[in-house]
Amino acid sequence: MYEIVKHDQEMMRKINKGNILNLIREKKPVSRSELAKITGMSPTSVGRIVTELIELGLIKETELASSKVVGRKALLLDTEPNSVYAVCVQMDEDISRIGIVDFDGTIINEHSYVCDAHSMDWREFSDRICGEIEKVIAETHFEKNKIIGVGIGLPGLVDHVNGIVLFSPQLRWENVKLTEYFENRLGYPITIDNIIKAKALAENTYGSARDAKRTVFIHFGTGVGSALIVDNRIYRGITNSAGEIGHTTINPNGRLCDCGRRGCLQTYITERALLQEARTIKNISSIDEVFEASSRGEGWAASIVDNLHTYISIAICNIICMYNPNSVIIGGKMMKQPPEVENIIKSKVDKLIWAQFKGSYEIKCSSLGERAGMLGMSVLLVNKYIDIEL
Numbered sequence: 107m108y109e110i111v112k113h114d115q116e117m118m119r120k121i122n123k124g125n126i127l128n129l130i131r132e133k134k135p136v137s138r139s140e141l142a143k144i145t146g147m148s149p150t151s152v153g154r155i156v157t158e159l160i161e162l163g164l165i166k167e168t169e170l171a172s173s174k175v176v177g178r179k180a181l182l183l184d185t186e187p188n189s190v191y192a193v194c195v196q197m198d199e200d201i202s203r204i205g206i207v208d209f210d211g212t213i214i215n216e217h218s219y220v221c222d223a224h225s226m227d228w229r230e231f232s233d234r235i236c237g238e239i240e241k242v243i244a245e246t247h248f249e250k251n252k253i254i255g256v257g258i259g260l261p262g263l264v265d266h267v268n269g270i271v272l273f274s275p276q277l278r279w280e281n282v283k284l285t286e287y288f289e290n291r292l293g294y295p296i297t298i299d300n301i302i303k304a305k306a307l308a309e310n311t312y313g314s315a316r317d318a319k320r321t322v323f324i325h326f327g328t329g330v331g332s333a334l335i336v337d338n339r340i341y342r343g344i345t346n347s348a349g350e351i352g353h354t355t356i357n358p359n360g361r362l363c364d365c366g367r368r369g370c371l372q373t374y375i376t377e378r379a380l381l382q383e384a385r386t387i388k389n390i391s392s393i394d395e396v397f398e399a400s401s402r403g404e405g406w407a408a409s410i411v412d413n414l415h416t417y418i419s420i421a422i423c424n425i426i427c428m429y430n431p432n433s434v435i436i437g438g439k440m441m442k443q444p445p446e447v448e449n450i451i452k453s454k455v456d457k458l459i460w461a462q463f464k465g466s467y468e469i470k471c472s473s474l475g476e477r478a479g480m481l482g483m484s485v486l487l488v489n490k491y492i493d494i495e496l
């Protein structure tokens with residue numbers, strides 16, 4: 107019994123610390139009393155957490171005249187952007203990104219690399235990324251002793267606790283001890299995670315879903331995935347695999363999927379699927395040609411794109427029924443031409459969704475785009491650094 111109580115207290119302490127940090131990020135500059143008022147926590151508890159964050163150098167006090175009380179100065183709290191830096195990597199089968207992110211979520215230097223995961227094994231791929239990481243750190247002007255770690259986000263099933271990539275169909279990796287490899291090679295603490303979960307966390311911390319209580323992020327890219335954020339925390343499921351909606355079955359006799367099964371949702375939505383379909387009609391070299399032809403009003407392309415938007419909308423409706431979120435963020439390279447596409451999807455979802463759910467959610471396109479993965483990994487690294495990862 108005592109153990110359970112202790113565990114619960116520990117968990118509450120972490121949740122409170124996370125909430126206070128996010129509120130400071132969102133409302134800065136903000137006073138302690140305002141934080142206490144918003145959270146309903148006691149001034150003593152707020153004070154204790156704030157002191158801890160100040161001692162870590164992440165938060166600073168700024169003296170500003172309060173507009174509410176004339177003549178009286180109030181101590182306000184603000185973030186310290188240069189307090190810590192995270193080195194963040196976003197891996198994908200074709201293009202990977204590396205960025206240095208400060209505590210405020212500003213990427214102070216970033217590069218993207220064409221790196222074909224299918225033409226090399228995981229060691230060769232990782233070796234190349236490590237080399238690029240070292241170069242980016244060396245060329246960037248910042249205090250290198252403030253690096254809190256390297257965060258790697260990648261597609262697929264990731265055991266984030268033990269640092270193992272269990273299975274990534276996109277990268278074609280299975281049971282890869284990635285954390286161990288990068289730690290030995292670079293000497294920094296390494297955190298790895300599923301990229302969709304990282305992107306969802308970034309949208310919730312810095313992007314389109316900043317003030318949402320329940321955020322779902324759905325990504326339509328080389329695969330289709332989703333992630334749920336509940337009160338600023340990633341909902342992981344038992345094996346960190348929650349949200350793998352791309353592999354829900356739509357048609358058991360459908361097209362073969364990356365996962366080895368047939369008719370998964372993502373066989374209707376991904377770039378490869380669309381190219382396959384388009385090439386039965388016309389000899390094209392890239393997916394952009396389909397989108398361009400569609401916007402020129404060519405019937406064959408318009409019907410393919412319309413079909414794509416219908417399946418994207420079905421995926422969104424399923425997710426809304428499953429999680430009942432108040433904020434749905436959509437992103438990925440299959441979400442072309444915003445904001446028009448946002449309106450098309452919104453109206454399709456509105457027609458397809460069960461009436462009971464109408465008005466309960468808001469759908470928005472990602473405001474962070476391709477940088478979301480790096481930003482999300484930086485949030486995870488900070489959470490680890492201040493011990494609020496649950």
Ligand SMILES: [Zn+2]
Binds near residue numbers: 352353363366367370
């Ligand atoms: Zn599948």
